[in-house]
Amino acid sequence: MSRFARFRRPLAVALLSSVLVGCSASTASTDRVDEALPELTAFYDQKLDYGSCAGFATTDRDVKAFANKQLQCARLTVPLDYGNPKGRTIQLGVLKVAATGEPKGSLVVNPGGPASSGMSFAAQLKDFKGYPRIARQFDVVGFDMRGTGASTPSVDCLTDAERRNDLLMAINLFGGETWTENETRRVAASCADGSGGADVISHLGSRDTARDMDLLRAVLGDEQLNYFGFSYGTRLGAVYAQTFPGKVRTMVLDGAMDPRLGIEKRMVDQYAGFQQAFDALATDCARAAGCPLGTDPAKATSRFQQLVRPLLDRPLPVGTDRRLTYRGAVEAVLFGLYHSTDWPTVVKALTELAAGQGRTLLAIRDGAHELQADGRYTNMLEGAFATHCNDRERLSPQQETAMRRQMQAAAPFLDDGRNRQARDICEHWPAGPSLTYPYVTDTDGLPPTLVVSVTGDPASPHQHGIGLAKTLGAGLLTVDGKQHGAALVAGNDCVDSIVATYLIDAKAAPADAHCAL
Template sequence: MTPPGPPLEPPPPGSDLPPLPSAEPRRAPRNAALVGLLVGVLVFAVAAAGFASWKLVDNSDPKAAPSPSPAITPTPSEPMPSTPTSLDRFYGQKLDWRKCGRDFCTHLEVPLDYANPSGKTLELAVLKVPAQSQRIGSLVVNPGGPGGSGISYAAAGSLQFGSVLSDHFDIVGFDPRGVGLSDPLKCLGTQGLDRVLAYDPDPDTPAEVAGMDQLMTEFGQSCLDNSGDLAKHVSTKEAAKDMDVLRAALGEAKLDYLGASYGTFLGATYAEEFPTHVGRFVLDGAVDPALSNTELSKQQGQGFETALRAYLKDCVDSGDCFLGRTVDQGLARIKKLLDDADAKPLSTGTDRPLTEGLALTGIFLPLYVKSFWPQLTSALKDAIEGHDGKALLDLSDQYASRGPNGYTDNAMDVLYAVNCLDHDDYVESKDVPKLIPSFEKAAPTFGRAFAYSTSSCSKWPIKSGERTTAIHAKGAPTIVVVGTTRDPATPLAWAQALAKELDSGTLITRDGDGHTGFQQGNTCVNEAVEAWLVSGTKPKPDLHC
């Protein structure tokens, strides 16, 4: 499967929308069997740019049988909620659906600044995959990011969401403000973003620290220079308000929602802002909004360390693991590879050598999906035994949506811009060394890099003053939270915490590897999620699958 082309500029209102990735034949976007989802709540230093989620669309467990269809119970019909008069023009708009491939496309108009609704507006691209039979309503979906395309996510249809949800819901995805086919945020060009992603993620000298700070200053300034006020208005709170406008435009009194990874933060933020508008919510691969940026970084580094150890245990248990006879030997071998790439980047046969930063993202990507572990083994063997970094570079490029002619979407730009607005509790780079011992204790392989990620927004020129806090969503109905025991990007502890913080949260735990739980080959999780969304049947308390 070839990756999609570069993001298209949204056409002016009233013109035909371009064909989207759902054009015939139905297929999953991104390469191979992946839906590419950037899911970084943190900004991971200058090299890794947050954490990416790559969701497998075909179940990796061959024993997993298709879920039986639960009884159909639509969300009870209720009057449409009232809205502020100043936003009537937005809440009252009628969507002009047009055929695009096998699906339907439209644009949603929202204010750039909700504090000034009579000012500039944005056009958000929306895609609907109609229910195949027995429609009960609309299910709005978000893949994560920030920066992931809801258009591409929804376009995968039953490949991504299974036949049960696709039969009964119109699957509706939108590109959030600044993303993809919506009015897109524009920051760095290809060369500039290449420099950011290749830079040393754990600088060793004052000059390297200064270089990291300078890169981030230039990055943020490029967003302002090329996108103006949009760079100031791509926060998660604003995206949540957009989602309520979408709810009304879809004609739904309550919002039914499935969000993955960062999409759980978006969904939880919506529930906090509009608790009485919440229908049936599933937050899969959850983020804990109560944590500071520093704690999020440390715990995420620990999550990747846990996933790496699981990969190495699998390698060792299989016999004749080239990385060593024990997990600790394997960790030491990989750490040496990263240190060697820091000292002298590996040749890749291209004009882009494999730096430590690129090697890190190349290692991270396969940890999201267990079926990609063999690719990681092959790439590591090439790098360690053959001193050839091409395979790891290719994995890193998949992580960052970089094609042979540049980046195929603007997800990395959005990732930084949103994170720096949402998490303005950065650490100055000069203070990072104080954090390193505790980070290295939590994540010996990745600790230093994740420690320096806490300073990524310190030089971002737009200061929002935002601090994330625990979300309770008082008054909302049951919200289902899903966590996975060895999830690298959103550790299980985050899902456990969010389920407790929400007044009406209930937790489903998947015992497994990889990122997120729904449609990952676990029939128990799939049936519980589908029963909740389709029939309103609550999962058993603290369900373990």
């Protein structure tokens, strides 16, 4: 698994999401907000008190990365509910990497997830080939979304023991096909109790986060926003563009979520993308001796099911105190499908599984869950779950079951053969939807933006990139390849040059631009 896999493919959780019913008007409204309301002036006028980043680290990796004295960190105070700015406030962790030259302003980045750490992403971008040109022109700024990472209060829905037992999945969240209504009710109550109250988890959706991002823009001293959003970050960027079109200078959206699509179409399309990636992996594997999926790619789905389905009833012991479950094995494979360079690791892991060993699959699963050396889990996936439940439309058990059967038909290698009834895992969330679909309906006043879309992206199908570009009236950079996303972190000169030139010059990218990985 690549060291920076998390940022190239932020777990697809965002892409398995959507909306609810009945939020406060301030959250659910799709009206544009072009200027700060007077009661928000104090928030917009605040100054960030930058200092050492050491106390902001929430992962083993960040402890090392944040020790870099060139990084600056601060806390941004925002209203919990923008409809009640005199009420409760919360704080967001913010990290800045100062420009190496004379800055044009800030570039705010979001790695997706949702809820992957924007602070960590900003700190690590310097290690990528595409970074130096941008770093000369912009202060690169990442923030941890409300409730996640270094932001407070912190989302907490499950114990570490429950996480170890795969109650929360990195790819498919709670797996609604196995949950009862009492369990969906319990997890919503547990999230509220562990996170500071129902009011906190009711304001963790994309609409509130887009308002946070505009407040951050102003506090950074930028008249207009420069933004790079990846995967779920494309949704956040699109919501911002709808809400604050006149405040956008440049916006790069990579690994797109199509704002026109509700959860049913989106998930079926994504599962079809996973099957396409699995079939391509199986074809590559079949050319080598000893392929665990066999020599006939047409039979790879059946062979995969033979390998993983026994884990449904008999999890595989790993070491003295761990076990590989069906859920853990499947999500590890899905996580590995996001980037073709990781496919050899998936093949190695499946070869081990065929021999009765699960160590590599479990290691991939643990990486997806951000398991730390001391056995602690970060709350990134719980933050993703909370965002998901604030953004998604509601489905009845009948609709949820029908959708999941369509998903399995689109990706038969993910069919566990149980054919169970399913429930909407967010059915008892205490708030309604922050979004309605489509969540972008008017792009008047929006300057040229840029969508980057990989033709063989397993989690963000290329047609979704085309749909987002059409909706925003954006330029489309099509990239031939088999991975989730391509800009800045893929090390591709063609992609990085087009992206950097657009961000620096704020001019539309070439029409029908094309690159290959």
